[in-house]
Amino acid sequence: MTAKRKETILQVSATNQEQWEEVLATKGLTVVDVYQHWCGPCRAVISLLRKINNELGDDLLHFATVVDNELALDEIVEQGGHQLSEGGDGIIVPASKSYTVAVIKPDAVARGEADEIITKIQDAGFEILARGERTLTEAQAREFYQRKATEDGFEDLVQSMSSGPSHILVLSKPDNSSDAVEAWLRFIGPADVDEARRRKPESLRAQYGTRTPFNAVHGSEDANQAGRELAFFFPDPRSVPGTARDAEEERVERTLALIRPLAAREDREEILTHIKKSGFQLSLQREVTLTEEQAREFYKHRVEDDDFPALLQSMTRGPVLALVLTREDAVRHWKNMLGPSDLRRAKEEDPECLRARFSAEGDPVNQLHGSQSPEEASGEISFFFPVQQTLAVIKPDAVDQHKDKILQEIRDRGFSIRRLEEKLLSRETAEGFYKEHRKQPFFSQLVEFMCSGPSVVMILEKENAVEEWRATMGPTDPDRAKAEFPDSLRARLALDVLRNSVHGSSSRKRAQEEIQSIFGEPTGITETSDEHSNEATLDEQKQQYEGDTHESNPHSPA
Template sequence: MARRKAEIALQQEIETNEQWTALLGLKGLIVAEAYQAWCGPCKAFENIFKKIKMEQSDDLLKFAVYYGGPLKAMESRFRALKNSLGDDNLHFAIAKADNIDALEDYRGRCEPCFLFYAGNELVSVVRGANAPVIIRTINEQLAQEHKVLKGEATRKAIIDPAIEGIRRKRAESKAQAQVQHLIKTHRPITICIIKPDLIAKNKKDEIIEKIKEKGYEIVEQRDVQFTEQMAREFYSHRKDDPHFNDLIRYMTSDVSCVLALTKEGNNEEVINNWRKDIGADVEEPKENPDSFRAQYATDKLMNAIHGSDSRESATRELAFFFPDYENQNKTKNTQRTLALIRPSAFAKHKDSIVKKIKDKGFEIAMTKTVQLTKQQAEEFYSEHKGKSFFDDLVKEMSSGQMMVLCLAKDNAIQSWRNLLGPKEKEKIKDASGTLRNEFDVEGSPINSLHGPSTPEQAQKELEAFFPIEQTVAILKPGLSPDKRAEIEKKIEQLGFIIATKKSEKLSQDIAKDIYKDANNKDYYNDLVNLMTSGETEILVLSRENAIEGWREVIGNVDPAKAKVENPNSLRALYGVDVLKNAVHGATTKEQAEHEIKLLFGDVKFDKTGHLAS
């Protein structure tokens, strides 16, 4: 028993923040491998170190962080290090990244990763199970640390370049998510760029005055001198255009003026109206003589004015030019609230009610159609149980399909209550100008629409109908790294949290399991072969209404149909055909849960949608 306890102590796992802090406080060189619970540490290492331990001193190691894969080739190499491994200044540890805050950025990755620390600072990193490189790094860093401890050298701390990139991307994604939240819940925004040739001709003030005359409010304005790098990044979506280099030269030739514009209406209306106002790239003046391009454009390249062409573009461009915009607008009392169009009104007035909601300046952030059971209706209105109208209310709420909407606006809760009007049927007929008056259903004892009265009630009801949920997104083989990066950026711009992800080549069994519902299709074998043909990026996405929302984002399974139905969908933008349609998404909650377990094991998520620690 005493021998077994000694083994455990020698192969100590680091599983808490406190243990990690204590480990980094050790004198000398620490080699750490970060593993995750879903894949576990390398069992091959466990056997290797048991053998090595028996040959070395009892004060040997507290070892290293690793992600998987047999390392039999390393056994003989480590045996060759027998003398140096007995060094009191060399320590090894296995650290569970799931639980350690400092290793958060090493989660969700399958490649072995060995971290070398000295004096509480990172001094080297080796990725991959490359025995010669790992051994050489141990020797070099241990020798260097001995010199440091003797005062003969200075310790050289490093920043892990891969993790630095992840952190930068996360910061960018956070900024994009904040802007997306702004777009959904604040005033609609679109971006205008007055291009260099017009600035050179002193037309800026004239154009700005005309923009205001058309009813737009300028909420942000700045002059920008595009560098080549900025221009290439901003127009990266056009890099395959044969005139791309000419465009870059044009945009870097002089200063541009960038404006963030808003106007009454929802996001799509403002963006589409501005696109109409600026005009087509190549346009005969007689077609729209009042458009900006008809008045000022020289040719297709020097087309005078830029305008965002979609909500996603507006989000990206706002973040690109005005990253601090949200912080400057925190005085806004933006809220979200729930709206229910009850079954009788849904059957008769759905489209008219939705139009009226938009006309009143509400942003419809999410929507779904549901049908409640009698029990669900009773639970939703349990606070009214025992009241005279309770039975009629439950009967109406469970009588058929209804529409559920998440509305966003400044002071949305009270604004929605005011727009609804009185609850009591006998008072509705005298409440002209309210929705309950305008869309009252004759013969129904219950009013036609519902809205919560307090922020607490609104939050509770939104969570009931739009819970944070997870779905799987698979970026199929064949996509270039650049396109994968673009898709992931779009995912985060649309408000999804990438809770975890990994890259791997799918096995035949897993591919067949994912597409088992298509096993009677003619293309089934071709689909399985495609999915196992190369590297696949697999992500778990979290968001309110994530499953349905992701299906909307990816679009029709046939990219040709997607281009017609939703030209901004991912399959329309990146798909080739029904097989090579770029992305996969689960269609039901059950399928999403099954695929998450199949691909990531028993992972858990917290109430915010992030991976639970």
């Protein structure tokens, strides 16, 4: 009992300002474990503290715990070493070493600029003590920037920081040659991109920022903030028993969900409602009709199963709705929602699971698929949503007034711009570009329009880029776009069917041809799923936006 009592009173817990002031008033040396609510106190060091206490036996040595951000901790003048966890290995930042936390924000990562920025950081003499990748949820972005909650633009900042993965770096200067926080803030420049371009054109924000809050990089404002941000991004998973599981749950990940044909036809909306209510974000979505060959390729690991013939039949009897779902610990959560893969077990053991609730009469195969692991999810997502390149054009009518707005929309939606040129298309180039329209009555008018002024031509890259860019553009006819897809570019910017602001390739094959025509180079993307491509099947389906294919609307000038 005595040992247990010592363990209980080893650390005094200060949970309010009065208790904290009592800790400060205690005579002697007090070792304080400052922690955040979500991670708890560092139980892993208790045995070490007890050993120190027993060996020294000094009445002037005390230990305490306190929650950060709740009390006034300004009177703490000494900081101990900070332990980072990177890839499971602890990294110690000595108390004497000046460091700062740098974030390469989602807008720069989406444009493929992270590696270039990191190279410039190293060239500038910064030492990278730790690095990682993190996709913040909206709630986590709010927590990280809570000090800015009352400022204008806070909501935009939250949305930008939760829009995709960030690269997190802990930086220092070798041999403490200068204060890392101040050196990093000077290197990145003012937070306002326009001000950075005026005052510090060589800074990172001037070079890579587009507009506030999309200013490419973040830096700690002072040493205290650097310490809090260090704990936010690099909590030690060994500090609390069970925290390794908690840290895994905090990590945002993606999983593939398939709604098989019968359920996609009958229960699609109800299933999507369940998904959204469960905290998932629908990152990508497409409807695909698989051939038997494609279904065999996707389920090749199940070819020996007794129900494989029934699975093939189920997967090829109509369009499958493929979804990429995003949230913390997405794979595990989606598997839990699905329930057992065997329908009989699902109905007997978990009648409220999705597979039990949305089974199809007469079909022995469950109607919903989910990835079994994060590694499997990555491969399955690549199967249905391969990284693609597509050609995008800002047409002459939109270059002067809307170019910056369209470019920002492209970046905000996660596209990487691999090539960009502003050029006046020659008549020969325009005719070759629209050669499939040569026999159409609008062909001459279209060619004249495309040669009437400079266009901005781009190679865009993203998962499922062709369809994603077409969805961003909206229908060719701006009246239909306004009625049915009011957030699309054409709904907001187009003047009429001819002057509809933007163009996008209609298929992967067409994207390759158009990129070759405009830039004289192949796409440079070898898609992982080319051998089981569903392009031919998709070309036979009705496009999402009628009028975007030449066959469905022969009078549309693309």
